[in-house]
Amino acid sequence: MLTNVEHIGIAVRDLDASNELFSKLLNVAPYKSEAVESEGVTTSFFKVNQTKIELLEATSPDSPIAKFLGKKGEGIHHIAFEVDDIQTEMERLKGEGFTVLNETPKRGADNKLVCFLHPKGTNEVLVELCQEIKE
Ligand SMILES: CC[C@@H](C(=O)O)C(=O)SCCNC(=O)CCNC(=O)[C@H](O)C(C)(C)COP(=O)(O)OP(=O)(O)OC[C@H]1O[C@@H](n2cnc3c(N)ncnc32)[C@H](O)[C@@H]1OP(=O)(O)O
Ligand SMILES: [Co+2]
Secondary structure, eight states: OEEEEEEEEEEOSOHHHHHHHHHHHHTSOOSEEEEEGGGTEEEEEEEETTEEEEEEEESSTTSHHHHHHHHTOSEEEEEEEEESOHHHHHHHHHHTTOOBSOSSOEEOSSSEEEEEEOGGGTTTOEEEEEEEOOO
8 A cells, every 4th residue: 555655756966965955945954865876876865744855866877867867857756655565566556557667676765675667657757666674
């Protein structure tokens, strides 16, 4: 079951400059910065009440963020939904005809298992599913 918007991902060219900008905009400092090597990104996270913003800077030219910046420029890159059981949700969405981009949930940032849906099947919006890892 989808339970919430978990975060909104924003592609940025310069994470330091965008951290400053979003700190001023939201009036809070980022609570976390984390590199996710498998995605070729460095992230930083802001939280305002229940709303989470994830800034993403590319760390390699073949990163999805580098490609997105090259094609579309900075801006909203994806919307992430929290799910209670990612595997069940992936199966349900595949059954509805959506294309999952990873058949097995992978480790994302901020202690999450994640899966992406292809934007060509979701009105050009890249959708991420996130399930909290309980350790
Ligand atoms: C930090 C970890 C994690 C978290 O925990 O939160 C993250 O958020 S990681 C975020 C970065 N990772 C990803 O985005 C992984 C999923 N993405 C992909 O697998 C690929 O980016 C893609 C969506 C399959 C596209 O890859 P590819 O086909 O190689 O690139 P193209 O540039 O050729 O794009 C094809 C087509 O898709 C459009 N596109 C690409 N990205 C987006 C997007 N974010 N939103 C909307 N549309 C997107 C792109 O414009 C192309 O369209 P056309 O030009 O019309 O062909
Ligand atoms: Co994300």
